[in-house]
Amino acid sequence: MALFKRKDKIQKTTEKLESPYDKGLSRSRNRFKEGLFSLFGRGMKIDADFLEEIEAFLYESDLGADITEMILNEIEAVSRKKDFLSYDDIRDVMIDIFEQMFKDDDLTVPIDDHHPCVILVVGVNGAGKTTTIAKLAALYREQGKKALIVAGDTYRAAAVEQLDIWADRAGVDIIKNLEAKSSSGIIYDGIQAGIARNTDVILLDTAGRLHNKAHLMQELNKIQRVIKKLIPDAPHETFLVVDGSIGQNNVVQAREFTKVTPITGLIVTKLDGTAKGGSIIGIRQKLHIPVKYIGLGETLSDLVPFSPALYVHAMFEGF
Template sequence: MGFFKRLFSGLTKSRDSIQENLDEAFGCSEIDDEFYENLEEALVASDMGIETTQTVIENLQDIVADLDIKKPADCKKYMVDCFRQQMNVGQTDYSFEDRKSVVLIIGVNGVGKTTTVGKLAAKYKATGKKVMIAAADTFRAAAIPQLETWANRAGVEIIEGQEGADPASVVYDAISAAKARDTDMLLIDTAGRLHNKKNLMEELRKIYRILAKSYPEASLETLLVLDGTTGQNAILQARSFAEVADITGLVITKLDGTAKGGIAVAVQSELDIPVKYIGVGEQLDDLQKFDPSAYVDALFDTGRRDD
């Protein structure tokens, strides 16, 4: 099954939930204040986010006025187009994949950081890259063994320290190993202690300092992993992490089987940080580059069925 079909299948609950919410709005007999109020309620209930929803409705109102559209059903496709526009935050930059890079993976515990590291390692290796993983989450007891399992599945080397060790020291050792082995991609798994921002901030600052000093020639990508099942809480997490890290992209996991798929729309458009990868399953190839147009097609069922 191609990725779009998996995406379409994975977003079934989200699509059904959104459609149920939208049916009442688009079932109105005319485009009036009641229609827009119902549409706003439906979109917010679908985890599209208040800011995103308001922007989409304002844009839709302009289109309806310009084209003199009278029936709600006739403006649905224009609403979908507004979401496409809202999802476009510019050229998503994957250039780091084509040069020596360090990919720093951040996020709270439980969102799928370690799994994301393993899947990205497998993805990069499949393109012929020499990949290494650094197990810098030294505070969670199960983190290192879990990452070892993923490293074995992906067939890549892992650099690790003792449980409770200074994460920055693990990063330093990993940089030395990556340079010695002429590694293309160094993926760093970090701890997710958002409840203590001071510790997290200092930990990330140390890692950033070491990377700048010891590996300045490498491109640095900081990816924040968010759990797609958490809805609006994902936006709160993203805003909190943005205060302590220079986030260059988002990874949204666990989108298969959730009814909160609208959060990918909200988090990208409201934070102006591009979603770069999404996960729709547990297999190694179930983490793929994010295609905003394909996502909107799958979320609103525009009729697309290709891969």
């Protein structure tokens, strides 16, 4: 069965207006849908000049070079069969390519398979790790899980305080130590506490400001070791949080993380504040890691499980 209902009639119902995808991705939709519509309108003849214009548009949409090329090739192929291509034709080409890319992604998070389920969260400074951890805790709590947050960013006292406030808002316990000297020490204590308290999900925050690759590697290796000392098959999920508003620039940084620790899922944040929503496609394609959640705002409820179908709907059909 097709993932996307591409020929859906646009229905102006309140339900659709309230979809977090349609609302959160409105800036990207302005670029994608309206940008494409203004290029193609009801129909355009494809020649070399026009292909260049499309190419420029796709590059600016931050899809990445490979996907851009795939789309252009497919547009050329379709244009050999049809004199005039319309917005609908281009949308269908793009949806087909996106559908192919996401079709084998495993989007599940194993919170029901482990007790406790240990989730490690990594990423560069400012990507949105701390905020995302609070959002995840709130989400799992809503699902009836007992969640625990561990303040593993020991580089700044302010980071622990920030997480403390978030944990309070989310209504979940936090393990912290303002005097802690190392991330791995507090993470060890946190997991021990999580086991003792019969926790369902343990969320581990980490520092993003690690001045060089050797340091990053050393720190993450140490964290992995202490986690495994207590729970040999943990972490059960390692999320890399990336800032969606900087788009493809994430790829280089993200690769550094994948070299030092196995990443099982991506979380793309700040998609509400940017027109670069297309970057999900490029990042996913380059890193070959499934996107499991997206961040669409700064409050607790602004994290949603990633759904390729809803994402594509919001980019091409939403309001």
